[in-house]
Amino acid sequence: MIGIYAHHQGSGHMNRARSIRDALGVDAQILSTDPSADVVLPDDADTPDRDPTARGTLHYVPRYRAGLADRMAMIADWIRDNRPSAFVVDVSVEVALLARLMGISVVTIAMPGVREDAPHQLGYTQADAIIAAWPDWVETPAHLLPHEERLHPVGGISRFDGAEYLAPVVPGDGHRVVVLSGRGGDDWSPENWLAVQRACPDHRFVFLGGDSFVDDPMPYLRSTDVVIAAAGQNSVADIAVAGTNAILLPQERPFGEQYATAALLDAAGLAVVADSFPAPEQWPDLLRRATMLEPDWESWQTSGAAGRAAEVIRKVAGL
Numbered sequence: 001m002i003g004i005y006a007h008h009q010g011s012g013h014m015n016r017a018r019s020i021r022d023a024l025g026v027d028a029q030i031l032s033t034d035p036s037a038d039v040v041l042p043d044d045a046d047t048p049d050r051d052p053t054a055r056g057t058l059h060y061v062p063r064y065r066a067g068l069a070d071r072m073a074m075i076a077d078w079i080r081d082n083r084p085s086a087f088v089v090d091v092s093v094e095v096a097l098l099a100r101l102m103g104i105s106v107v108t109i110a111m112p113g114v115r116e117d118a119p120h121q122l123g124y125t126q127a128d129a130i131i132a133a134w135p136d137w138v139e140t141p142a143h144l145l146p147h148e149e150r151l152h153p154v155g156g157i158s159r160f161d162g163a164e165y166l167a168p169v170v171p172g173d174g175h176r177v178v179v180l181s182g183r184g185g186d187d188w189s190p191e192n193w194l195a196v197q198r199a200c201p202d203h204r205f206v207f208l209g210g211d212s213f214v215d216d217p218m219p220y221l222r223s224t225d226v227v228i229a230a231a232g233q234n235s236v237a238d239i240a241v242a243g244t245n246a247i248l249l250p251q252e253r254p255f256g257e258q259y260a261t262a263a264l265l266d267a268a269g270l271a272v273v274a275d276s277f278p279a280p281e282q283w284p285d286l287l288r289r290a291t292m293l294e295p296d297w298e299s300w301q302t303s304g305a306a307g308r309a310a311e312v313i314r315k316v317a318g319l
Contacts, residue, residue: 134156227245
């Protein structure tokens, strides 16, 4: 048995966990506060705590929180009852430490951004392996250099890694635009997009997310000229599988993770990037530039990425 902990923020961690679980080829269960997990953990509401990081030694350990205690106890019970040969954490320093304190080998998922803080370094140091969901040509971030011998870049992990997911590419006229909103939230407003549409009257916009959420966005991504999205790792991997030209609008996330990913893609010529929501008059040129891109999305190494991650995990588990 292998355990996989998935953070509940947005849908990206769960989608990645499912992809890895399905590629493992052995018994594995996902533990998460997400209601679709194999083992649904209790959550806890935000309440004030004067020291939720234990003086900077951890990321999130607010005191006297019943939900936190129940969640950690449930994970510990699962580990005791199932005796997993490895425990994958995507992502939580506290959960990784809990598993290791119970004598279980831990595989953790690396995240982009600046993560030189003590809790992250503790989490990376204790891990038997660190999986990075980016290509092997990416320069190792400074915060991961001390752990480079245990770092395994496997490529972008997408739940759509497989030809059976792909709809045929429909040649376009350069004016079709899909706006892809993730469940992690963004700072875009309907008023923003109304202004963009007024500034770009020749373009046809389709909005996916919120009330227009679809389980499978791939047919839309494969039949558009440009996709506009945030710079989360899973959105980028899905766009790479689709092979679509993209404009990325990185969102504020802890440790600047989306800005780090967007800067990397911009430098590699894989996407057009705007660090803040552009003014309406800037959008015609942004869309023109994006349409003219010829991105080599194969270089993001999405094909087989979940399988490569599974291989790392099986090795740690001794399977």
